[in-house]
Amino acid sequence: xxxxxxxxxQRLVVFCCENSAAKAxxxxxxxxxxxxxxxxxxxxxxxxxxxxxxxxxEAGAAVLALxxxxxxxxxxxxxxRTLKRVDRVKxxxxxxxxxxxxxxxxxxxxxxxxxxVNVIKEAxxx
Amino acid sequence: MITxxxxxxxxxxxxxxxxxKLLILGCGSCVTVCMAGGExxxxxxxxxxxxxxxxxxxxxxxxxxxxxxxxxxxxxxxVAEDIEWADAVxxxxxxxxxxxxxxxxxxxxxxxxxNTKFYGATERQGVWVERCAxxxxxxxxxxxxxxxxxxxxxxxxxxxxxxxxxxxxEVDPDRLDCGWQLIHDRMKLLGLLDRLEAVQxxxxxxxxxxxxxxxxxxxxxxx
Ligand code: SF4
Ligand code: SF4
Numbered sequence: 001x002x003x004x005x006x007x008x009x010q011r012l013v014v015f016c017c018e019n020s021a022a023k024a025x026x027x028x029x030x031x032x033x034x035x036x037x038x039x040x041x042x043x044x045x046x047x048x049x050x051x052x053x054x055x056x057x058e059a060g061a062a063v064l065a066l067x068x069x070x071x072x073x074x075x076x077x078x079x080x081r082t083l084k085r086v087d088r089v090k091x092x093x094x095x096x097x098x099x100x101x102x103x104x105x106x107x108x109x110x111x112x113x114x115x116x117v118n119v120i121k122e123a124x125x126x
Numbered sequence: 127m128i129t130x131x132x133x134x135x136x137x138x139x140x141x142x143x144x145x146x147k148l149l150i151l152g153c154g155s156c157v158t159v160c161m162a163g164g165e166x167x168x169x170x171x172x173x174x175x176x177x178x179x180x181x182x183x184x185x186x187x188x189x190x191x192x193x194x195x196x197x198x199x200x201x202x203x204x205v206a207e208d209i210e211w212a213d214a215v216x217x218x219x220x221x222x223x224x225x226x227x228x229x230x231x232x233x234x235x236x237x238x239x240x241n242t243k244f245y246g247a248t249e250r251q252g253v254w255v256e257r258c259a260x261x262x263x264x265x266x267x268x269x270x271x272x273x274x275x276x277x278x279x280x281x282x283x284x285x286x287x288x289x290x291x292x293x294x295x296e297v298d299p300d301r302l303d304c305g306w307q308l309i310h311d312r313m314k315l316l317g318l319l320d321r322l323e324a325v326q327x328x329x330x331x332x333x334x335x336x337x338x339x340x341x342x343x344x345x346x347x348x349x
C-alpha cells in the first residue's frame with residue numbers, strides 16, 4: 001500500500017545553455033543530486049521556447065532553465081528572452097490551475113558547478 | 127497585416143468546454159507575424175487546454191494544426207479531415223479566417239480564440255501599431271503619407287483639433303502622438319506645408335466601412 005502523503009517523484013528536465021550551465025554540469029558530473037535529471041543542451045538559453053517547456057510539463061516533468069548571468073549572454077538577449085518566456089509559461093500554468101513552480105529559471109556561469117547542484121536540489125523539492 | 131491578440135484563457139475555455147474533440151487551428155500569415163495565432167501560439171494554447179482539462183478531470187481530445195491562411199479556401203484541404211473529426215474548431219486566425227473556416231465547413235462550429243484589432247505594422251519586436259483603417263479611398267497623398275483617419279483619434283480631415291498639445295493627442299497624451307502633428311511635421315519636411323491650407327471636403331465613407339459588407343470583383347480574374 002502507498003504510504004499516505006507520499007507523492008511519486010517528479011522528473012526534472014534541465015535546459016542548459018552550452019556556454020555556461022552545460023559546462024558547469026560537466027564539472028559536477030557524478031554528484032548524486034544530478035541523478036535522474038534529464039539535461040537538454042541548447043546553444044543558447046534563448047533557443048528554449050515556450051512550447052518546449054510546456055511539452056515537458058505536459059509529460060509530467062518539472063522544468064528548470066539555466067542561462068548565463070544577465071548581461072553576459074553570448075547572443076546578447078538570449079537569456080532575457082527566456083526569462084520573459086518563463087514568465088509567460090507561469091501565466092499559462094496559472095490559467096490551467098497548475099502550480100507555477102513547475103518551471104523555474106536560474107542564471108549561472110560555467111565555473112559555478114556548486115550553484116548548479118544547489119539550484120537542481122531546490123528544483124527537485126516537491 | 128491584420129493584427130490580433132489572444133483572448134484570455136478563461137473566455138476561450140468557456141467557449142469550448144463542451145467539445146470532446148477540439149481542433150485548435152492556427153493561421154500562418156498575419157497573426158503568425160503579430161504572434162497571436164501561429165504555430166507556436168497554437169502549441170501554447172493546446173498545452174494550456176490539456177493541462178487545464180487534466181487538472182479539472184475533463185476528458186477531451188485536442189488536435190493542433192496550422193495552415194498557411196484561413197482566408198483562402200484551398201488551404202483548408204490539408205486539414206479537412208481534422209475539421210470533420212472535431213466537435214468544434216477553435217480558430218486562431220483573425221475574425222475573417224474564423225468566419226471563412228465556418229463557411230468552408232458548413233455545419234461545423236467554429237469559435238474565435240483571438241480578438242482582431244487593426245491593420246498595423248511592426249514598430250519594433252513585440253510592438254504593433256495601427257496605420258490604416260481601410261477607408262476604401264486612400265487620401266495619404268494629401269497628407270504627406272500619414273493617415274488622418276487611422277492616426278488622428280477623431281479621424282479629422284481638417285485638423286488639428288484644439289486638444290493637440292506638445293505633439294500629443296488629448297485622448298490619451300501618455301500613449302498617443304497627435305496624428306495631425308505628425309502630418310504637419312511630414313508636410314513641412316516634404317516642403318508641402320502650404321497644401322494643408324486647403325479645406326478637405328467631406329469624405330465618401332461608403333467606399334469603405336459604410337454601406338454594408340464590402341465586395342471587390344476583378345472580372346478578369348473570375349472564372
Ligand atoms: S486614407 Fe484610408 S486607405 Fe489610406 S491609409 Fe488611411 S484609412 Fe487606409
Ligand atoms: S489631438 Fe491630434 S490626434 Fe488627437 S484628436 Fe486632436 S488632432 Fe486628432
